[in-house]
Amino acid sequence: MDDSDSTNGSGATSVPEEQLLPMGAVTRRTGIGEHTLRVWERRFGFPQPLRLPSGHRRYTVDQVRQLTMIHEALRCGYRAGDVVPLPREKLEKLLEESGQVSESHEPAEGWLHEIFKAAEEFDSTAVQKALYQAAGNLGLPRFLRDRVAPLLSEIGEAWARGEIEIRHEHFISEVLEEVLRDLRRPLEATADGRPVVLAGLPSEHHALGLHVAALAVAAAGHHCLVLGPQSPAEEIVLAAESVGAAAVGISISPFAKTHDTLSEIRHLRERLPSGILLWLGGSGAIKLTDLPANTEVLESLDALDRGLRRLVD
Numbered sequence: 001m002d003d004s005d006s007t008n009g010s011g012a013t014s015v016p017e018e019q020l021l022p023m024g025a026v027t028r029r030t031g032i033g034e035h036t037l038r039v040w041e042r043r044f045g046f047p048q049p050l051r052l053p054s055g056h057r058r059y060t061v062d063q064v065r066q067l068t069m070i071h072e073a074l075r076c077g078y079r080a081g082d083v084v085p086l087p088r089e090k091l092e093k094l095l096e097e098s099g100q101v102s103e104s105h106e107p108a109e110g111w112l113h114e115i116f117k118a119a120e121e122f123d124s125t126a127v128q129k130a131l132y133q134a135a136g137n138l139g140l141p142r143f144l145r146d147r148v149a150p151l152l153s154e155i156g157e158a159w160a161r162g163e164i165e166i167r168h169e170h171f172i173s174e175v176l177e178e179v180l181r182d183l184r185r186p187l188e189a190t191a192d193g194r195p196v197v198l199a200g201l202p203s204e205h206h207a208l209g210l211h212v213a214a215l216a217v218a219a220a221g222h223h224c225l226v227l228g229p230q231s232p233a234e235e236i237v238l239a240a241e242s243v244g245a246a247a248v249g250i251s252i253s254p255f256a257k258t259h260d261t262l263s264e265i266r267h268l269r270e271r272l273p274s275g276i277l278l279w280l281g282g283s284g285a286i287k288l289t290d291l292p293a294n295t296e297v298l299e300s301l302d303a304l305d306r307g308l309r310r311l312v313d
Helices: 023-030 034-044 061-075 088-097 109-120 124-138 140-160 166-188 208-219 233-243 258-271 301-310
Strands: 057-059 193-199 222-228 247-251 277-281 295-297
Touching: 023 034, 023 057, 023 061, 023 124, 057 061, 061 088, 061 124, 109 124, 109 140, 109 166, 124 140, 124 166, 140 166, 140 208, 140 301, 166 208, 166 222, 193 208, 193 233, 208 222, 208 247, 208 301, 222 233, 233 258, 247 258, 258 277, 277 301
Parallel strands: 193 222, 193 247, 247 277, 277 295
Antiparallel strands: none
């Protein structure tokens, strides 16, 4: 749907276009409809979108975060006229007083049920909406830890229990990967931390873990280069050297064969300059032993976050 109209634009902006979000993405992330956004813009002066030369509306990440908070306030029973015009600080205080500051302490079971129910009907819009709203409500680090990590675990367990079929697992994975890429894109434009290269070994066929880690890296303010699965060691080394990477992260799925994986890791570590850290992540990494020196297993997203904080410019 075209979001342009005949009204004048809001003027030039210094925000790069790649950091701005179109109206369709905003409605998916916040659960607020396009008509409502237009009404609020006219009536309350928020959100005030930026305009492209074409006249299309574009929104900043901060505006989307505030819209997500407004949506939460409306769910608490507040009227739009009371919360839409509020500055972000007052809105945060209002939600805090309402006991709605953080959703992260609520159990994920209901949210996971919502995801799986939508997957059974192959309803990508519903799955996307649930993911975007969780990301907006929790913030990216908590979203990854408290929603995405349990979702990945539950997908495998539900398949093992026979509660979902492979087609549903593939469907959820595809939608989740798309959302993770979308959330990462505006962060990459402003990242200034030392680069991290993420890849899968030649025997690795799964890419979802790479995109989870990539969003965590970008959220921490680091440049991220994702090479994808089945990457030869020589190509990983060349990429890491060319971007001046501080670390290389390898995602290892539980389906990886231990012997082949260890051989590939040793091969990579031998060719990787000693000044570049080698991180191993994913549920397949924790079972590895006899790893080469200067190689670290990051057993969780919290461990990845600690590793990123250790990197110095």
